[in-house]
Amino acid sequence: MSKKVWIISSRRMKIYIISAMAIFIMAGGFLVNRSVFPVFSTEESPAAFYRADIEEKKVALTFNISWGEDRALPILDTLKENDITATFFISGAWAERHPEITERIVEDGHTIGNHGYRYEHYPRLDDDEIVRDLNLSHKKIKDVTELDVKYFRPPHGDFNKTVLEKIEQFGYSTVHWSVGGNDWNNPGVEQIVANITEDVEPGDVILLHASDSAKQTGDALPSILTELKNQNYSFVNIEELISQANTEVEEIN
Numbered sequence: 536m537s538k539k540v541w542i543i544s545s546r547r548m549k550i551y552i553i554s555a556m557a558i559f560i561m562a563g564g565f566l567v568n569r570s571v572f573p574v575f576s577t578e579e580s581p582a583a584f585y586r587a588d589i590e591e592k593k594v595a596l597t598f599n600i601s602w603g604e605d606r607a608l609p610i611l612d613t614l615k616e617n618d619i620t621a622t623f624f625i626s627g628a629w630a631e632r633h634p635e636i637t638e639r640i641v642e643d644g645h646t647i648g649n650h651g652y653r654y655e656h657y658p659r660l661d662d663d664e665i666v667r668d669l670n671l672s673h674k675k676i677k678d679v680t681e682l683d684v685k686y687f688r689p690p691h692g693d694f695n696k697t698v699l700e701k702i703e704q705f706g707y708s709t710v711h712w713s714v715g716g717n718d719w720n721n722p723g724v725e726q727i728v729a730n731i732t733e734d735v736e737p738g739d740v741i742l743l744h745a746s747d748s749a750k751q752t753g754d755a756l757p758s759i760l761t762e763l764k765n766q767n768y769s770f771v772n773i774e775e776l777i778s779q780a781n782t783e784v785e786e787i788n
Contacts, residue, residue, distance in 0.1 A: 603747025627672030712742035
């Protein structure tokens with residue numbers, strides 16, 4: 536059976552997944568991201584990856600983090616104990632304030648993604664402000680990790696066509712999510728576990744939070760991992776999940 540990349544888009548369009556990307560040279564002093572990675576764009580407009588339609592029971596575990604240091608370390612310990620790697624979308628300001636934890640994320644084999652610098656709603660910013668935030672967040676993360684990160688998740692998960700265009704021009708792939716634990720709202724450990732494990736499907740991108748405001752995520756994580764393993768799911772990094780999918784067309788209204 537064929538596999539599909541699902542995108543967030545308003546019209547039916549053809550998707551091109553490019554296995555390698557040339558350097559983007561941007562006007563106005565853009566910082567250039569030179570990494571080689573799949574690019575999710577279309578003939579008519581950019582798009583955001585949020586799940587792969589595959590048969591294999593694989594999921595990508597992702598965490599957003601922009602504030603605090605108390606919740607992140609126990610989550611990292613749990614992932615290490617279970618030999619699972621995830622993707623951490625971190626803000627540039629957080630990486631700047633917590634270089635030791637950022638370095639631990641890299642050392643443990645997790646993927647780092649960019650989550651902006653100021654944690655602003657990008658659609659509310661003008662183009663120059665978006666560019667400045669992308670530049671600054673990219674630089675701060677690279678200062679700590681020495682990595683040119685290649686995946687971006689807009690702050691608050693908030694974006695529109697213009698925002699996606701700026702992110703793509705900068706050289707990032709935008710990654711959204713398909714299943715969320717609503718853990719930022721602290722609904723209770725059992726509810727967080729249920730939010731993930733009752734709705735998950737093969738190819739999903741799972742969203743959790745490692746900021747200090749998400750007080751129950753660390754307690755919920757072991758049960759999430761155990762339950763998904765019992766359902767015969769394996770955990771892969773976002774790049775592997777993306778690479779599993781061929782290009783087909785889907786209409787997302």
